[in-house]
Amino acid sequence: MTLQQLINKVLNDPAFFSALKKDPAKALQGTDEKLTPEQIKALKELNYKALEDVGSAFAGPSAIT
Amino acid sequence: MKSLSVSGDAPDYFMQPRMFPMLLLPWWMAGSGERKLDREFQSDVVYSTLNGYYYIRLLDNLMDGHGSVELALLPAAAFFHSEFLLTYQKYFDANHPFWPVLRSAWFSSSEAIASEESVVCFDEDAFRQISVQKLCAARIPLAATGYFYRDVESIKPWLEFTAALASWSQMLDDVFDWHRDLRDKKDSYVLSQARRHKREGETVEAWMARTGFDWGMSVLSGWLPELRRLAQPLRSAALNRYLDLREEMLEEDKAKLGAGLKTLVEISAVLSSEKNYSARPN
Numbered sequence: 001m002t003l004q005q006l007i008n009k010v011l012n013d014p015a016f017f018s019a020l021k022k023d024p025a026k027a028l029q030g031t032d033e034k035l036t037p038e039q040i041k042a043l044k045e046l047n048y049k050a051l052e053d054v055g056s057a058f059a060g061p062s063a064i065t
Numbered sequence: 066m067k068s069l070s071v072s073g074d075a076p077d078y079f080m081q082p083r084m085f086p087m088l089l090l091p092w093w094m095a096g097s098g099e100r101k102l103d104r105e106f107q108s109d110v111v112y113s114t115l116n117g118y119y120y121i122r123l124l125d126n127l128m129d130g131h132g133s134v135e136l137a138l139l140p141a142a143a144f145f146h147s148e149f150l151l152t153y154q155k156y157f158d159a160n161h162p163f164w165p166v167l168r169s170a171w172f173s174s175s176e177a178i179a180s181e182e183s184v185v186c187f188d189e190d191a192f193r194q195i196s197v198q199k200l201c202a203a204r205i206p207l208a209a210t211g212y213f214y215r216d217v218e219s220i221k222p223w224l225e226f227t228a229a230l231a232s233w234s235q236m237l238d239d240v241f242d243w244h245r246d247l248r249d250k251k252d253s254y255v256l257s258q259a260r261r262h263k264r265e266g267e268t269v270e271a272w273m274a275r276t277g278f279d280w281g282m283s284v285l286s287g288w289l290p291e292l293r294r295l296a297q298p299l300r301s302a303a304l305n306r307y308l309d310l311r312e313e314m315l316e317e318d319k320a321k322l323g324a325g326l327k328t329l330v331e332i333s334a335v336l337s338s339e340k341n342y343s344a345r346p347n
Binding site: 047053 | 243270338
């Protein structure tokens with residue numbers, strides 16, 4: 001999955017976004033990704049709490065003008 | 066009107082802290098002098114501004130080409146336009162200098178909406194001359210406030226501040242709407258920067274996550290001192306508190322959303338490292 005595909009999936013697919021925050025390896029294995037144990041370990045070490053507001057900030061209704 | 070608001074309640078839409086403060090600016094201007102505020106006038110200014118906003122928003126959504134109910138609502142433009150304009154007829158006679166200000170700002174705003182469609186590449190000039198000009202109708206209630214309270218000298222510095230705040234707000238809009246704009250095939254200054262600066266083969270999405278969001282937030286931080294400078298002579302404590310709040314929100318967003326986008330870049334890096342991991346001997 002490219003970064004473009006990942007961003008679009010995160011911002012357009014709330015179910016995937018929700019699953020990614022809970023269990024990234026499981027969420028990504030639900031896509032076409034075949035993850036190695038090393039990748040799963042590396043994915044578990046990332047900061048998913050930081051993703052919390054990304055969906056509402058960039059995908060929800062515009063809140064500015 | 067209900068669909069613009071996340072809660073479905075129209076007032077909530079205008080009370081969002083990120084919203085361009087079109088209703089507050091005339092209130093702050095009126096309150097900056099030592100004068101008794103005329104509540105009926107202030108209420109009329111809010112009413113007129115709301116109607117003007119819905120009129121412009123209706124046209125803008127139609128011009129963007131992604132409006133859903135706007136075409137069916139188009140006849141309501143007559144109501145919004147009349148209410149916006151007629152409210153001021155209570156206060157200013159036909160020869161009053163307020164009307165040329167209204168005409169100029171109103172026409173500039175409409176021209177900006179019409180021009181936006183034909184822009185091929187949004188450089189900084191196009192951004193300031195077109196995108197920002199869509200907000201220039203905010204000059205109208207400020208001019209009305211200055212003339213109503215016979216405080217004509219204060220109009221110019223308030224308009225200068227409002228123009229700078231309009232640029233800042235439009236830039237904020239571009240930075241936060243980059244994904245919605247990309248999805249809706251709507252160009253913006255931020256997206257044009259992405260296309261110009263992304264690496265060969267890199268997508269706009271990847272550039273925005275890797276560096277574009279940080280770049281946009283830096284531009285916004287860099288424009289804040291000019292807003293502070295222009296706000297100083299306006300002697301409005303409420304306006305200065307607003308700028309403090311916006312600066313705090315900007316810092317918070319920069320840290321929070323920047324970290325979120327960094328996580329996405331890191332996930333992508335892990336996923337693209339599959340070959341390296343697979344190639345390792347067991």
